[in-house]
Amino acid sequence: MAPRGSYLQIADELRRRLAGGELQPGSMLPSEQALAHEFSVSRGTARSAFAVLAEEGLIEVLPGQGRRIAGSVDSAPRAPTTAWEKVAADLRGRLQADPGSRALLPSEAELAAEHGVSRNTVRRAYRQLVEEGLVVVRHGSGAFPAHRRGASTAHDR
Known part of the structure:
Protein backbone atom coordinates (compact mmCIF):
# COMPACT_ATOMS: atom_id res chain seq x y z
CA MET A 1 0.00 0.00 0.00
CA ALA A 2 1.32 3.46 -0.84
CA PRO A 3 2.43 5.44 2.22
CA ARG A 4 0.66 8.68 1.24
CA GLY A 5 -3.05 8.56 2.13
CA SER A 6 -2.83 4.95 3.34
CA TYR A 7 -5.39 5.62 6.07
CA LEU A 8 -7.89 6.81 3.45
CA GLN A 9 -7.32 3.65 1.41
CA ILE A 10 -7.86 1.52 4.51
CA ALA A 11 -11.05 3.45 5.34
CA ASP A 12 -12.24 2.86 1.74
CA GLU A 13 -11.55 -0.87 2.09
CA LEU A 14 -13.47 -1.06 5.38
CA ARG A 15 -16.39 0.82 3.78
CA ARG A 16 -16.32 -1.71 0.91
CA ARG A 17 -16.41 -4.60 3.38
CA LEU A 18 -19.34 -2.99 5.19
CA ALA A 19 -21.27 -2.43 1.95
CA GLY A 20 -20.49 -5.98 0.82
CA GLY A 21 -21.81 -7.49 4.03
CA GLU A 22 -18.44 -8.76 5.26
CA LEU A 23 -18.81 -6.46 8.27
CA GLN A 24 -22.19 -6.50 9.98
CA PRO A 25 -23.77 -3.80 12.17
CA GLY A 26 -22.92 -4.43 15.80
CA SER A 27 -19.83 -6.52 15.00
CA MET A 28 -16.48 -5.66 16.49
CA LEU A 29 -13.64 -4.47 14.26
CA PRO A 30 -10.08 -5.76 14.50
CA SER A 31 -7.72 -3.94 16.84
CA GLU A 32 -5.45 -1.15 15.60
CA GLN A 33 -2.55 -3.57 15.81
CA ALA A 34 -4.33 -6.27 13.77
CA LEU A 35 -5.43 -3.74 11.13
CA ALA A 36 -1.90 -2.31 10.97
CA HIS A 37 -0.51 -5.80 10.44
CA GLU A 38 -3.10 -6.66 7.76
CA PHE A 39 -2.29 -3.54 5.72
CA SER A 40 1.42 -3.31 6.62
CA VAL A 41 1.11 0.16 8.11
CA SER A 42 1.73 1.71 11.52
CA ARG A 43 -0.84 1.65 14.32
CA GLY A 44 -1.16 5.42 13.91
CA THR A 45 -2.21 4.94 10.28
CA ALA A 46 -4.78 2.33 11.34
CA ARG A 47 -6.02 4.71 14.07
CA SER A 48 -6.43 7.47 11.47
CA ALA A 49 -8.52 5.15 9.27
CA PHE A 50 -10.74 4.34 12.24
CA ALA A 51 -11.05 8.06 13.03
CA VAL A 52 -12.36 8.77 9.51
CA LEU A 53 -15.03 6.08 9.85
CA ALA A 54 -15.96 7.22 13.36
CA GLU A 55 -16.39 10.81 12.15
CA GLU A 56 -18.72 9.51 9.43
CA GLY A 57 -20.76 7.66 12.06
CA LEU A 58 -19.99 4.25 10.52
CA ILE A 59 -18.18 2.91 13.56
CA GLU A 60 -18.36 3.50 17.29
CA VAL A 61 -15.60 3.49 19.88
CA LEU A 62 -16.39 1.42 22.96
CA PRO A 63 -13.93 2.52 25.66
CA GLY A 64 -12.01 -0.45 26.98
CA GLN A 65 -13.55 -2.78 24.39
CA GLY A 66 -12.56 -1.59 20.92
CA ARG A 67 -14.52 -0.42 17.91
CA ARG A 68 -17.69 -1.80 16.39
CA ILE A 69 -19.77 -1.21 13.30
CA ALA A 70 -22.54 1.28 14.14
CA GLY A 71 -26.02 -0.11 14.32
CA SER A 72 -27.65 -3.07 15.96
CA VAL A 73 -27.46 -6.69 14.87
CA ASP A 74 -31.20 -7.07 15.30
CA SER A 75 -34.18 -4.85 15.91
CA ALA A 76 -34.49 -5.84 19.56
CA PRO A 77 -33.72 -2.91 21.85
CA ARG A 78 -30.42 -3.14 23.67
CA ALA A 79 -28.99 -1.22 26.56
CA PRO A 80 -26.97 1.83 25.49
CA THR A 81 -23.25 1.18 25.71
CA THR A 82 -21.62 4.26 24.23
Whole structure:
Protein backbone atom coordinates (compact mmCIF):
# COMPACT_ATOMS: atom_id res chain seq x y z
CA MET A 1 0.00 0.00 0.00
CA ALA A 2 1.32 3.46 -0.84
CA PRO A 3 2.43 5.44 2.22
CA ARG A 4 0.66 8.68 1.24
CA GLY A 5 -3.05 8.56 2.13
CA SER A 6 -2.83 4.95 3.34
CA TYR A 7 -5.39 5.62 6.07
CA LEU A 8 -7.89 6.81 3.45
CA GLN A 9 -7.32 3.65 1.41
CA ILE A 10 -7.86 1.52 4.51
CA ALA A 11 -11.05 3.45 5.34
CA ASP A 12 -12.24 2.86 1.74
CA GLU A 13 -11.55 -0.87 2.09
CA LEU A 14 -13.47 -1.06 5.38
CA ARG A 15 -16.39 0.82 3.78
CA ARG A 16 -16.32 -1.71 0.91
CA ARG A 17 -16.41 -4.60 3.38
CA LEU A 18 -19.34 -2.99 5.19
CA ALA A 19 -21.27 -2.43 1.95
CA GLY A 20 -20.49 -5.98 0.82
CA GLY A 21 -21.81 -7.49 4.03
CA GLU A 22 -18.44 -8.76 5.26
CA LEU A 23 -18.81 -6.46 8.27
CA GLN A 24 -22.19 -6.50 9.98
CA PRO A 25 -23.77 -3.80 12.17
CA GLY A 26 -22.92 -4.43 15.80
CA SER A 27 -19.83 -6.52 15.00
CA MET A 28 -16.48 -5.66 16.49
CA LEU A 29 -13.64 -4.47 14.26
CA PRO A 30 -10.08 -5.76 14.50
CA SER A 31 -7.72 -3.94 16.84
CA GLU A 32 -5.45 -1.15 15.60
CA GLN A 33 -2.55 -3.57 15.81
CA ALA A 34 -4.33 -6.27 13.77
CA LEU A 35 -5.43 -3.74 11.13
CA ALA A 36 -1.90 -2.31 10.97
CA HIS A 37 -0.51 -5.80 10.44
CA GLU A 38 -3.10 -6.66 7.76
CA PHE A 39 -2.29 -3.54 5.72
CA SER A 40 1.42 -3.31 6.62
CA VAL A 41 1.11 0.16 8.11
CA SER A 42 1.73 1.71 11.52
CA ARG A 43 -0.84 1.65 14.32
CA GLY A 44 -1.16 5.42 13.91
CA THR A 45 -2.21 4.94 10.28
CA ALA A 46 -4.78 2.33 11.34
CA ARG A 47 -6.02 4.71 14.07
CA SER A 48 -6.43 7.47 11.47
CA ALA A 49 -8.52 5.15 9.27
CA PHE A 50 -10.74 4.34 12.24
CA ALA A 51 -11.05 8.06 13.03
CA VAL A 52 -12.36 8.77 9.51
CA LEU A 53 -15.03 6.08 9.85
CA ALA A 54 -15.96 7.22 13.36
CA GLU A 55 -16.39 10.81 12.15
CA GLU A 56 -18.72 9.51 9.43
CA GLY A 57 -20.76 7.66 12.06
CA LEU A 58 -19.99 4.25 10.52
CA ILE A 59 -18.18 2.91 13.56
CA GLU A 60 -18.36 3.50 17.29
CA VAL A 61 -15.60 3.49 19.88
CA LEU A 62 -16.39 1.42 22.96
CA PRO A 63 -13.93 2.52 25.66
CA GLY A 64 -12.01 -0.45 26.98
CA GLN A 65 -13.55 -2.78 24.39
CA GLY A 66 -12.56 -1.59 20.92
CA ARG A 67 -14.52 -0.42 17.91
CA ARG A 68 -17.69 -1.80 16.39
CA ILE A 69 -19.77 -1.21 13.30
CA ALA A 70 -22.54 1.28 14.14
CA GLY A 71 -26.02 -0.11 14.32
CA SER A 72 -27.65 -3.07 15.96
CA VAL A 73 -27.46 -6.69 14.87
CA ASP A 74 -31.20 -7.07 15.30
CA SER A 75 -34.18 -4.85 15.91
CA ALA A 76 -34.49 -5.84 19.56
CA PRO A 77 -33.72 -2.91 21.85
CA ARG A 78 -30.42 -3.14 23.67
CA ALA A 79 -28.99 -1.22 26.56
CA PRO A 80 -26.97 1.83 25.49
CA THR A 81 -23.25 1.18 25.71
CA THR A 82 -21.62 4.26 24.23
CA ALA A 83 -21.73 7.72 25.74
CA TRP A 84 -23.73 9.13 22.82
CA GLU A 85 -26.26 6.28 23.11
CA LYS A 86 -26.71 7.11 26.79
CA VAL A 87 -27.30 10.79 26.01
CA ALA A 88 -29.75 9.83 23.24
CA ALA A 89 -31.60 7.49 25.64
CA ASP A 90 -31.86 10.29 28.19
CA LEU A 91 -33.29 12.65 25.57
CA ARG A 92 -35.75 9.97 24.36
CA GLY A 93 -36.92 9.61 27.95
CA ARG A 94 -37.45 13.36 28.24
CA LEU A 95 -39.42 13.39 24.98
CA GLN A 96 -41.60 10.48 26.13
CA ALA A 97 -42.21 12.11 29.52
CA ASP A 98 -43.67 15.22 27.84
CA PRO A 99 -44.84 14.08 24.38
CA GLY A 100 -46.78 17.23 23.51
CA SER A 101 -44.01 19.65 24.37
CA ARG A 102 -42.62 21.98 21.72
CA ALA A 103 -40.06 23.41 24.13
CA LEU A 104 -36.44 23.90 23.20
CA LEU A 105 -34.36 20.88 24.22
CA PRO A 106 -31.15 21.34 26.24
CA SER A 107 -28.19 22.84 24.41
CA GLU A 108 -25.08 20.86 23.52
CA ALA A 109 -23.16 22.63 26.28
CA GLU A 110 -25.85 21.88 28.90
CA LEU A 111 -26.01 18.20 27.98
CA ALA A 112 -22.23 17.90 27.80
CA ALA A 113 -21.92 19.29 31.33
CA GLU A 114 -24.83 17.21 32.65
CA HIS A 115 -23.47 13.92 31.26
CA GLY A 116 -19.76 14.70 31.56
CA VAL A 117 -19.16 14.16 27.83
CA SER A 118 -17.87 16.23 24.91
CA ARG A 119 -20.08 18.36 22.71
CA ASN A 120 -19.22 16.01 19.81
CA THR A 121 -20.78 13.17 21.81
CA VAL A 122 -23.93 15.25 22.30
CA ARG A 123 -23.98 16.11 18.57
CA ARG A 124 -23.85 12.41 17.75
CA ALA A 125 -26.78 11.75 20.11
CA TYR A 126 -28.82 14.54 18.52
CA ARG A 127 -27.92 13.26 15.03
CA GLN A 128 -29.31 9.84 15.98
CA LEU A 129 -32.56 11.39 17.24
CA VAL A 130 -32.88 13.42 14.03
CA GLU A 131 -32.42 10.22 12.00
CA GLU A 132 -35.17 8.60 14.09
CA GLY A 133 -37.47 11.53 13.36
CA LEU A 134 -37.80 12.50 17.02
CA VAL A 135 -35.91 15.79 16.97
CA VAL A 136 -35.46 18.73 14.62
CA VAL A 137 -32.27 20.77 14.88
CA ARG A 138 -32.49 24.33 13.62
CA HIS A 139 -29.07 25.91 13.33
CA GLY A 140 -28.91 29.07 15.37
CA SER A 141 -32.14 28.20 17.22
CA GLY A 142 -31.49 24.86 18.89
CA ALA A 143 -33.11 21.43 19.01
CA PHE A 144 -36.85 20.87 19.26
CA PRO A 145 -39.14 17.84 19.44
CA ALA A 146 -40.18 16.83 15.91
CA HIS A 147 -43.70 17.72 14.85
CA ARG A 148 -46.38 15.14 15.19
CA ARG A 149 -49.51 15.05 13.05
CA GLY A 150 -48.52 18.14 11.09
CA ALA A 151 -48.80 20.55 14.00
CA SER A 152 -46.95 23.83 13.62
CA THR A 153 -45.37 26.09 16.17
CA ALA A 154 -44.29 29.69 16.36
CA HIS A 155 -40.77 28.46 15.55
CA ASP A 156 -41.95 27.58 12.03
CA ARG A 157 -43.26 31.02 11.23
